[in-house]
Amino acid sequence: MNALVGFAWLLVFYALxxxxxxxxxxxxxxxxxxxxxxLYAALSAGALDERRVEAAARPLLRGLGLYFVPVGVGxxxxxxxxxxxxxxxxxxxxxxxxxxxxxxxxxxxxx
Amino acid sequence: MAxxxxxxxxLAAERVxxxxxxxxxxxxxxxxxxxxxxxxxxxYGLERYQNETLPLVWLLKPAVVALGWTAWRERSRLAxxxxxxxxxxxxxxxxSLTLTPLLARALGAGPELQxxxxxxxxxxxxxxxxxxxxxxxxxxxxxxxxLAGILGAALGPWLLDRAGAADxxxxxxxLGTASxxxxxxxxxEEGPLALAASGLAMAAAGLVxxxxxxxxxxxxxxx
Numbered sequence: 001m002n003a004l005v006g007f008a009w010l011l012v013f014y015a016l017x018x019x020x021x022x023x024x025x026x027x028x029x030x031x032x033x034x035x036x037x038x039l040y041a042a043l044s045a046g047a048l049d050e051r052r053v054e055a056a057a058r059p060l061l062r063g064l065g066l067y068f069v070p071v072g073v074g075x076x077x078x079x080x081x082x083x084x085x086x087x088x089x090x091x092x093x094x095x096x097x098x099x100x101x102x103x104x105x106x107x108x109x110x111x
Numbered sequence: 112m113a114x115x116x117x118x119x120x121x122l123a124a125e126r127v128x129x130x131x132x133x134x135x136x137x138x139x140x141x142x143x144x145x146x147x148x149x150x151x152x153x154x155y156g157l158e159r160y161q162n163e164t165l166p167l168v169w170l171l172k173p174a175v176v177a178l179g180w181t182a183w184r185e186r187s188r189l190a191x192x193x194x195x196x197x198x199x200x201x202x203x204x205x206x207s208l209t210l211t212p213l214l215a216r217a218l219g220a221g222p223e224l225q226x227x228x229x230x231x232x233x234x235x236x237x238x239x240x241x242x243x244x245x246x247x248x249x250x251x252x253x254x255x256x257x258l259a260g261i262l263g264a265a266l267g268p269w270l271l272d273r274a275g276a277a278d279x280x281x282x283x284x285x286l287g288t289a290s291x292x293x294x295x296x297x298x299x300e301e302g303p304l305a306l307a308a309s310g311l312a313m314a315a316a317g318l319v320x321x322x323x324x325x326x327x328x329x330x331x332x333x334x
Contacts, residue, residue, distance in 0.1 A: 053180045
């Protein structure tokens with residue numbers, strides 16, 4: 001399947017998502033999150049051939065980590081803030097992560 | 112220049128991780144560190160660097176849409192086990208969103224950091240998109256998210272062993288809910304069911320947090 005066709009489909013769903021976000025400003029979802037929900041719904045309903053999307057989604061998601069590297073570099077602007085509060089941030093991150101893991105594990109007991 | 116440099120540094124970081132796949136050598140973390148050093152020492156200017164790399168960041172939009180495909184594909188592998196998955200997803204997301212900022216507050220961190228830390232378990236892809244709506248600084252949140260992912264991937268399996276979690280669905284759900292993509296890469300080592308649960312949890316946690324964050328921030332006095 002053609003990756004370009006798949007990419008076009010992703011952009012179509014992104015555009016639909018942006019439209020929905022504008023029509024429903026009360027729901028706190030961005031255009032791309034709406035697009036994600038709409039794509040999931042279309043695939044579940046069988047309205048869209050999965051192979052069409054896969055041809056673009058697979059290579060696009062392969063590089064997912066790369067796309068937010070520039071945002072991470074922006075941390076430079078917060079160097080002083082982070083330096084000043086480093087112990088609090090480190091402790092909150094560590095404890096918060098362990099608590100989140102245990103809370104999620106507890107939640108999976110729901111039968 | 113900045114765009115090419117970012118791609119090349121990231122590819123090099125990926126190669127390092129492939130040779131030595133340890134959570135601490137996470138490619139995104141390594142690439143950010145190297146580029147921060149480069150921008151700072153090279154005197155390139157952060158604003159110029161960010162302007163030139165904007166096209167890369169824009170790709171997050173279709174990539175988040177593509178997560179709907181991931182979710183759909185993994186969902187079929189979770190057939191009949193939706194309840195434990197959803198239970199873990201909601202409990203984990205809510206715990207992260209409320210308890211992390213409260214912990215940070217108790218430790219003396221200011222509101223800007225509390226809000227950024229509240230999103231620590233949301234995949235960076237979604238956070239970049241979500242942050243402006245929530246009054247969160249994405250540049251502050253993303254490095255914290257990467258660190259939370261590294262911590263979860265490094266310590267998660269150990270903690271889950273100690274808690275007596277043997278079920279791959281429970282382990283995958285916990286890793287994906289707490290540590291997004293980095294946790295999911297770790298879950299992949301535990302088998303296909305853990306990977307499916309983790310991948311789906313990563314996409315769904317972004318959605319759940321987007322919906323829950325506005326009321327939670329309001330209740331915590333952070334909005």
